[in-house]
Amino acid sequence: MPNEDKSTMFLRFPLSTRIEHWVLAVDFTILAITGFAQLYNTLSVSIWFTGVVGGIENVRVIHHICAIIMVFQSIIHLGVILYRSNLHLTKLHMMPTLEDAYNAFQAFFNNIGFIKEKPKEGRYTFAEKAEYWALIWGTVIMVVSGLMMWNPVATAKILPGEAIPAAKAAHGGEAILAVLAIIVWHLYFVLIKHFNRSMYNGYVSVEDLAREHPLELADIKAGLHHTEVHPETLTRYYRFILPQYVALSIMLLGGFFFFITFEDTTVIPSEPFEHTAVFSPVESDHSDMKAIQIIEESARFAGFSWETGIVCILESNCVGCHGSAAFGDVDLGLYESTIGSRTVIPGDPDASPLIRKVGAGDHHGLLSEMELQIVRAWITNGAPRTPEEIEIVIVEEEEPEIEEPVESVQPDETLPSELEEPDEPVEETISAPTYTWESDISDIIQNKCGSCHVNMTMGGVDLSSLASAMSVIDPGNPDGSPLVTKVASGDHNNATFSSTELEKVRHWILNGVH
Secondary structure, eight states: OTTSOGGGEEEOSOHHHHHHHHHHHHHHHHHHHHHHHHHTTTSHHHHHHHHHHTSHHHHHHHHHHHHHHHHHHHHHHHHHHHHHHHTTSSOOTTSOOHHHHHHHHHHHHHHTTSOSSOOOOOSSOHHHHHHHHHHHHHHHHHHHHHHHHHSHHHHHHHSOTTHHHHHHHHHHHHHHHHHHIIIIIIHIIIIIISOOOHHHHSEEEHHHHHHHOHHHHHHHHTTTTOOOOOHHHHHHIIIIIHHHHHHHHHHHHHHHHHHHHSOGGGTSOOHHHHHOOTTOOOOSTTHHHHHHHHHHHHHHHTTOOIIIIIHHHHHHHTTTTSSTTOSTTOOTTSHHHHHHTTSSOTTOGGGOHHHHHHHTSOSSSOOOHHHHHHHHHHHHTTOOSSHHHHHHHHHHHHHHHHHHHHHHTTTOSHHHHHHHHHHHHHHHHHHSOOOOIIIIIHHHHHHHHHHHHTSSOGGGOOOSSHHHHGGGOOTTOGGGOHHHHHHHTSOOSSOOOOHHHHHHHHHHHHTTOO
């Protein structure tokens, strides 16, 4: 308001405070947009926004960068408070008092007409204080819960696994509450009820000050708002307060960056998910061997049920988005939801959205070729839930083919043995393929166990080489090998082998470990 007489205006917010406010406003807005695009990712506006920024990974990167900015700003804000309060440049006006509670009751009864007089308040009203401390409390919740989701592997090493979905619920709920508070409360009071220009030009008129902050106006007229910095106070600040603040800031920032960077697998998507197209030809010297291996594995795929393999595949690849706090209406952690939502159509894999979405190659979660083959075979076989259902299907289809030849050749005593002999090597090939540490097992161990038992050898178990891995392997006895029993129990902290990977490791140990 340059045309108004400065004698009727008072500086309410200096330039540094206004810059701090607008950096927070922009950062908060971007965090809200990118956060809701992930929370409600099936909405058309979220899909459009995700496409504009180049994909869900870019949305997450932007969200993480803004989160880092908010952490920096919070630490800087703490330093500004320490500086101003210790040098007595300002009082701690934002600290709540009992008088604020009285003012809140008086304002309430004034709004409903029981009291004619509004409460007389100082530099900040009780409503402004409540909003400020809601921001502080909300920032703490968002930073803590956000870090837990940013690096769930590290979180699971410290807290129970249930803490991660709890953090997700708290993060999303607090985000909704914060956005509603800004729109319904803050914007209404500063833009609609009365347009407050002080955060734009820094100044407030005498009339506005007398109406909203009469006690501050009285202090200004009495000359109580002017303070002088004494040399002793300045010396104390630089000798004691500032070094303590710097040390605390370094500790907070160091801990923050260590937590979000030391576990790469939770920040950077794995290579196959981002660069490997589904059903793309394998351009390597082992392509023929891999194709034969896939065919051999497919012979056993009909034996998978929901409880004995399929749910493990979906939990590893899909439940992060389509789990208990599902994006959309599909919970792929539950059999009833997967079948009831028609995401899987038993007996018809090509019509099942689960296959069509993943098979297209552009969905956020991608199954490996082997996993996709298993899921297709499971759906083709009727999408059985339990192993008992599989046995019924297989017995009805295969019993006539096995029993009829045996009955027809019983008179000849030599033929049954000749018929049985070819079955044995075929069964051995299917049930116990030849896997080796170098070509098959090492990659599984590196991907699923490497973060704890290779780079960081926890529990005294080093799985970086075959020789060191023998401490948890009993050749020929997978059920007696801790490597299998720990993972198969389902309660190991971080190792989540798919059913196919676990089967490979079991067969490798059963064959004697090569």
